[in-house]
Every structure is written in C-alpha cells, then in structure tokens.
Amino acid sequence: MIVNMDELPATQSLTCKLKLLLTQEQAEAVRHTALAYRNALNHTSAVAFANGKMSQGMKLQTLVYQELRKRFGLPSQMACNAPRQVAAAYKTLWERAKSNAAHKANGWTKRRYKGLDKAPRFTALTVTLNHRRDWSLGKEQTVSIGTLTGRIRCRYEGWNRHLVWLAQPLYHGITLGAAKLWQDPVSKVWYLLVSIEKSLDPRAMDSITTVKGVDLNRRNIAVESNTRGKCRFYPGGHWRHLAERVASTRSALQAKGTRGAKAVLRKLALRERRLNADTAHCVSKAIAEPHAMVGLEWLKDIRNRTERRHSKKASVRRRKANRKVSSWSFAEVQAKTAYKTRLSGGVPIWVDADYTSQTCPICGHIGQENRPDHGLLFVCAQCGHTLHADLVAARNIGMRTLLIRQDWVRTGRLSAAPEASGDEAKAARLSRYAELRWSLDASSVL
Template identity: 60%
Template sequence: METQIITAKLKLLIDAEQAGVLMETACAYRDALNQTAEVAFVHNKLSQAMKLQTLVYGELRERFGLPAQMACNVPRQVAASYKMLWSRTKTNAEHRAKGWTKKRYRGLDRPPRYSALTVFYNYRRDFSLGKDRTVSLGTLQGRLRCGYVGYQKHLDLLEDERVRVQGAKLWRDPTSKVWYLLVSLGVAVQPVAPETIRAVAGVDLGQRYLAVESNGRRARFWSGSAVLHRAEHFRRVRAGLQRKGTRSATRTLRRLALRETRFRADVNHQVSKHLAQPGTLIGMEWLHDIDERTERRHRPEASSKQRRANRRRAGWSFADLQGKTHYKAHLQGLPVIYVDADYTSQGCPVCGHTGKENRPGKGLRFECASCGFELHADLVGARNVALRTLLIRQDWIRTGCLSATPKGSDAEAKAGRLQRYLELRWSSEPNPLLDH
C-alpha cells in the first residue's frame, strides 16, 4: 500500500481580533525565518537542521516569543531552503562543466529572504482538528480555535479514517486578505499490477500545444494558444506598470502575478484531469534541466523573435502539468513513466530514420526524409513516447522492477536505451486486444 500526498485548502472563519492574532504570529514567524537564514549564512551556509536549531533555538524563544514547536520548525525550514540552494549550485557547476550554460548560479551569494505570511504546523503538536469542523491553532497568545469551510471533496477526506493527516501551513492570501490552512493529507493508494494495464498513452508536451496524447486508438490535442495569448497580455500590462513604478502599480503587479499563476494552474488541472484516465499507463518526456540542455540565445543583438521565444520558454509550466498528472494518476494506483526526450520529434515511428531533416523549417509538419511518412510533429513525438513507455512496461512485467525515470543514469546507460528505442516501430494496423 502506497501513499499519495494531497493538500486540502481550508478557509478559516475568524473575526477581526482573531485575524490580528494570526497576523502577529505570522509576522514573528517570518522575522524568525529571516534571522535564522542570516545565522545559517554566517556559519558557512549551514544546511543541517539540528546544528542550526542548536544555534538559534534560544533566540527564537526569547526574542520572537515563538512556542517550542515553532522554534523547532523555523530552523528545519531554513535548512531545507539551504539544501535546495546547495543542490542547485552543484547542478549548475555540473552544467557549466559540460558546457550547457555559462551562467553561475547566485542563490548562495546572500541569505534567502522570506516575505510571505506563512506558518508551518505539526499535527497534534501545535494544531489539531476538532469536532463540528473546527481547528485549533497555536499562536503567540496560546491556542486559537475557529471554524473552517472548504471543498466538499477535501472535507470528506478529513472525515475519512483511512486518510492520515500530516502537517499544515497557515497562509494569508495577499489579494483577498483571507486566512487559509493548507493541510497535507496522506491518501492510501493500492498499486496496480502491470499485467492489468491494458492501455499505454504517450504524451508530448510543448508550448504551441500544451499536450498531445496518443494511445494507439486516438490522438488528442490541447492547444496552448490561449495560454500564450494570456501570457503576452500579462507581459504588456506588467511592462506598463513597471514603467509607472508607483506603490499602487506595485500592488497591482502582485495581484497580476497571482492571477497569472492561478490561470496557468487551472489550465494544467483541466489538461491533467483528461490525461490521467483509469487503467491507462501514461508516458511523458523527461524534461529535467531542459533550459540548460537546449540552445538559448541571450546575445544583446538577439532579434525580437528570439527574445519572445526565450520569454515563452521561461514561462513554460511543463513541470506543473507533469506534477498534476502524476498525482492524479497515482491516486488511481498507476505510475507515470518518464522516458528520454531525445529525438522524440525527429525519429520516424515507421522506418526509424532520425534526423533534423525530418522537421523541415522546424515546424509542426513531420516528413520523413527516408520513407516519406508525414504527420503532425507533436503527434509523432507522442507516438514515440508511447512506444518507449510500452517498452518500459514490458521490462516491468518481465523483471518485476520499474524504473519510472531516467534520472541518475550515466551516459553509457542512456546510449543503451536510445539504441533500443531505434528498434521500435509504430504499426498502423489496429490491435485486436484493444477492442475487447
């Protein structure tokens, strides 16, 4: 039995006095985070939580008045931030050594700054759920009990005894000024045996088309034109507000950023809901470090077309779409398979010929230079991803072991996988097993 973590968003029903207590607690917690980050920076950018807690625990209790559990959560959160920064720094060093990028990551040049009004809680230590949909929260002035409302699906999960409540985060919406409690829930999931999976779908992600799915019987396209159009609109409005530079313009910029984030998240939720179908094994491209591994033009003399392409790539939310698809599929007991993204849109699924000449003008038309096969380039990519996913499923059935991602493999192992992919062929004949 496996566990999938989902987040229940609960709106707190509080009055003005209770809101003031939460604001006081959140401000003290934020100041404690910034102070702890500076201490960790002075001590050689310390990322060990227990060592950092030893250094700052007394100060957090006396200077900021934090309860004991909060004073332990602060150094853990800061240590996790420094671990992430160290990881990015090491990854950047590897990419610079490989020649993928010339930029040096500067995340550790100064201490991280925390500005959001958030507080992390531990279940049954400084927060607990009561009867009649109430919650008890730890504050600087003791416990605060209030009611809450939320999505009915989340409320049902909170009342399910099989769902395990974990930590929570107190968060204040900067636009509506409403306080929310984001509760992490562990939902038990029964994994599906590979022999019972009767459908395999490959998904090609992009910008002109957010996702193209092919499963052998049908192909589905999700256009990204609306997302690109909205992104350009936000960019024009943001540029005007930045030139204005007033305080009201700065507030509007914050609201605009949240609005754009919500819009992208809503689109990705809709697409991922259609992708994560019951009984279907989903395959996607492994796009980790795609910005570092692909060519980008940052020259000062770059054309407006090149700058627009760089800007669109920077705003491409493929990781968010993959994450949402992953957890929706996992709730059904199905894994998401990630395959190497190399040559998925350049390899012919009929004859196997691979080359840039198969994409004339780097457009959306695929035309094989060897056999003359023609199709939509993104659909060709989806078919190749489906073939690679099917190969991994066969290995899973044969060996009983599943490698869901190519992460961590060396160049020799990757070359071996790519050689196996060259032997895959897409047949136009329908599979009779899919009709039963």
C-alpha cells in the same frame, strides 16, 4: 504478476488547501502568531547569515532556539521549525549560486548571482505547524490550531474530495503531515495548507487497459496519443494568449524600472503563477484516467531542451521564442499529470525524450530532415509519412511506454523512470526504441 514496489511509489503526497472560518478574535490570535513567527524567521535568517550563511538546520537551531523561545515567545515546536525552514531557504540559495557559477563558467551568463549577498527576508505571513502538536483535525469539519495565546478551534471549507478524505482519513488511506498557516496577500483570508500522504491501491497496477504517450511542447500545451490510435490535443490558445500578454507587459515594466513598476511586476508574477497552475490543473485533469499507463518525457531531457536559451549562438528570433518557453511550466504540468494519474488509479512513467520528435513512427528513420523548416509538419525523408509533428512525438512516447509495459509484463519489474541507469543502459534502450513501428494492432509492436 509481481510488481517491484521499490520502483513505484506506494503513496502520493499532496496538499489540501483549507479555508479557515475564523472569528475576529481568532483571526487576531493567528495574525499575532504569524507575525511573531515571521520576526523569528528574519532573526534566524540574520543569525544564519552572520555564521557563514549557514544551511544546516540543527546547527542553526542550537544558535537561536533559546532566543526564539524567550524573545519571540514561540512554543518549542515552532522554535524548531523556524531554523529548519531558514536552513532550507539557505540551501536553495546555495544551490542557485552553484548553478550560476557553472553557467558563468560555460559562458551562458555574465550575471553574478546576488541571492546570497544579504540575509534573505521573509515577508509572507506563514507559520509551519506540526501535526498533533500544533494542529489537529476535530469532529464535524473543524480544526484545532495552536497560537501564542492558546489553542483555537474553527470550521473549515475546502475542495469536496479533500473534505471527504479528511472526514475519515484512515478509511481513505490518508496520513496527515505538517501544515502551513498562510494568509492570502490579496483577500487577507487565512488558509491551512495541509500536507497529506495518500496510499495508492496496489491492485491498480494489475488492471492497465490503456497505454498512452503525452508530449508537452510550446505550440500545444499537451498532445496525447494512446496505442490504439486515439489522440487528443490541448491547444491552450486562450492561456497562451494571456501568458504572452503578461510577458509583454512584464518586459515593458522591467524596462521602466520605477518603484511603481516593480509593485505591478510583483502582482503580475502572482497572476502568472496562478495562470500556469490553472493551465496545469485543467490539462492534467483531462489526461489522467484510471487503468491507464501514462508515458511522459523524462524531465531532465526537457530541461536540457529549454537550456538552449542560454546559448550565445541563439538568434534573436530563437531567443524570443525561448522566452515564451520558459514561461510555460512543463514541470508543473508533468508533476500534476503524474499525481492525478496515480490518484485516479493509473500508473505514470517516464521515458527518454531523445529523438521523439525526429523519429518516423512508420519506418523508424531518425533525422532532423524529417522536420522541414522546423515547421508543424513531420515529413519522413525516407518513407514520406506525413503527420502533425506533435502527434508524432506523442506516438513515439506512447510506443516507448508500451515497450516498458511489455517489459513489465514479461519480467515483473517496472522501471518507472530512466533516472539511475548509466550511458550503456541508455544506448541499449535507444536502439530498442529504433525498432519500434507504429501499428494500430498493439500486439505487433515489439
């Protein structure tokens, strides 16, 4: 089988979080460097702001480079990284400002975006380090890091799989990239966050034995169904309970609006992020398996789905429900599922999300009437087929994934995402989806 490798990534990028075991003097040197770097970032941010809120890294670098070297004592690499980082931050702010302008034009919001009103301040203690120049791996689980007062070498701890990879990067197909020094604001422990690229085994693509669809939604974090009829629910009741409690505490604090409340809110935001990351980690780890082609809904469609919360027509109840939607990170669960699938030797792909929860898998009838009262049950208005609505969606995604799998076998081309194709190609795909019928004998699904 010929695989069109343009469509499939040959590598997977990920981050290894290494806990640094520093002596007191080493920790002092790292802290000194991080403070200087943070001051440099804030100076650069002010310069960028004064120059039309500049978001071009190279231009910004020419403005600040000499001063970063002399006044802040940064080595040359860091004096290049700081303006690059600041420019990237401004770029994000500009993008947010643009999308806010669009939302205002559509009447979704009345609020004006304030992110560009003053120069953003960098408060976290982080330093971006280039591989080989500013940081490198040493023997026996050690790492060498450049500081303003010279290089330090220390041991590190981390996740077992990462330790194995880093002990022999070449053997495991690992390419090391930039790293970030980061201090945990609560525990004050220093970490090195190393970006790596792991090359994927191209033979994995030839050995697919399972095809499954994964539906992400609000009631259950995820529901998966393979084309042989096996299904699995990830209900996440425990996480949902915690997330809802965090959300209600947050709105109470926001109403209060005092300085103390704001401090608690910041802590709460961190907790919420950890909770989401933990959820995404557990669910995606369970879904990923070797020799599996895992179909996910194309993310853009999911975003459109949650954008309903901006609508003025939305009822109070709807808005309340949507608030909970936005606190779930679909994107995070998806991204983690995709990368864990790749790393375990499977192939993640994306399919159109249109009508996945409204289409009858037995007779193909499409319509909102298949979801009486928008409830948990799917009841086909044509053939009467009745099933849990989330399972219907997972099965439809699974069948679309199988269709892509069969196209791949037939043509040798795999389209991993419906991204670039136009409206016509999409209409053609949707009409092919309408022909799909659920059957436990996979070969009879055309």
